[in-house]
Amino acid sequence: MSKFIPKLIFKLTGWKIQGQAPTLKKYVLVAAPHTSNWDFVYGLCAWQLYGMKPRYLIKKEFYVFPLNILFHLTGGLPVDRSKSNKLTDAMVEMFEQRDEFIALVPPEGTRKKVERWKTGFYYLAIKANVPIVLGILDYKLKSARLSEPFIPTGDIEKDFATIREFFRGATGKNPDGFSEEAIRPS
Numbered sequence: 001m002s003k004f005i006p007k008l009i010f011k012l013t014g015w016k017i018q019g020q021a022p023t024l025k026k027y028v029l030v031a032a033p034h035t036s037n038w039d040f041v042y043g044l045c046a047w048q049l050y051g052m053k054p055r056y057l058i059k060k061e062f063y064v065f066p067l068n069i070l071f072h073l074t075g076g077l078p079v080d081r082s083k084s085n086k087l088t089d090a091m092v093e094m095f096e097q098r099d100e101f102i103a104l105v106p107p108e109g110t111r112k113k114v115e116r117w118k119t120g121f122y123y124l125a126i127k128a129n130v131p132i133v134l135g136i137l138d139y140k141l142k143s144a145r146l147s148e149p150f151i152p153t154g155d156i157e158k159d160f161a162t163i164r165e166f167f168r169g170a171t172g173k174n175p176d177g178f179s180e181e182a183i184r185p186s
Contacts, residue, residue: 003048003049005045005048006045006046006048006049007049009045010045010049013142014142015042015045015142015143015144016142016143016144017049017050017143017144017145018143018144018145018146019145019146020050020146021050021052021146022131022146022148024130024149025099025100025101026095026098026100026101026102026128026130027103027125027131027133028102028103028105028121028124028125028130028131028132028133029052029054029102029103029104029133030105030106030107030121030132030133030134030135030163031043031104031106031136032106032108032117032135032136032167032170032172032178032183033108033137033167033171033172033173033177034108034110034111034172034178035172035173035174035175035178036111036173036174036177038173039106039111039137039172039173042137042144043104043135043137043144046137047074049144050144050146052102053075053100053102054075054103055075055076055077055094055101055103055104056075056077056103056104057076057077057078057087058071058076058077058078058079059078059079060078060079060080063078075104088123088124088127089127091124091128092124092127092128095130096128103121103124105124107121108178108182111174111177112177113176113177113178113179113182114179114182115182116184116185116186117160117182117183117185117186118186119156119185119186122152122156122159122160125151125152126152126154131149131150131151132149132150132151132152133146133147134147134163134166134167135147136166136167136170137172138170138171139171139172139173139175140171140175141171147166150162156185157185160183160185164180164183164184167180167183168180
């Protein structure tokens with residue numbers, strides 16, 4: 001996809017990209033806050049402007065014509081959440097089978113406010129032996145920004161404190177839908 005449309009959307013809406021994407025070929029991209037369907041639009045623009053091609057899981061119920069075409073073109077992977085799929089193991093296998101793979105994970109798992117983040121992204125990075133990159137879509141600042149890659153230490157409490165610090169002050173489209181206090185292991 002050309003960068004023309006994402007650049008135009010960001011210009012017309014006043015959004016900007018901060019920093020650069022890592023040059024790594026494999027990592028887990030943790031995207032938050034996730035409070036609105038608009039996150040997909042601005043996130044897609046940001047991925048294009050950063051030059052990233054992440055893959056993300058989406059409920060198979062949403063993966064229907066004509067949306068399935070958009071999801072397929074933008075990296076979507078349909079998943080049946082009604083079954084116990086061992087998603088982390090399946091994603092680890094995807095990392096092992098590919099030379100390049102960015103797994104995009106919204107740790108809240110929903111657009112609603114959560115009490116605690118899901119930890120699948122953390123264990124995915126450990127099992128796949130890949131770093132984590134944190135990504136923010138900050139609606140107050142109208143900016144997309146990425147952290148430096150970091151390797152999880154296995155001390156989940158310590159690593160989540162680092163993650164919480166990166167997201168401090170971030171504002172979602174629906175500000176009441178994001179809580180820094182939720183950035184703790186479940």
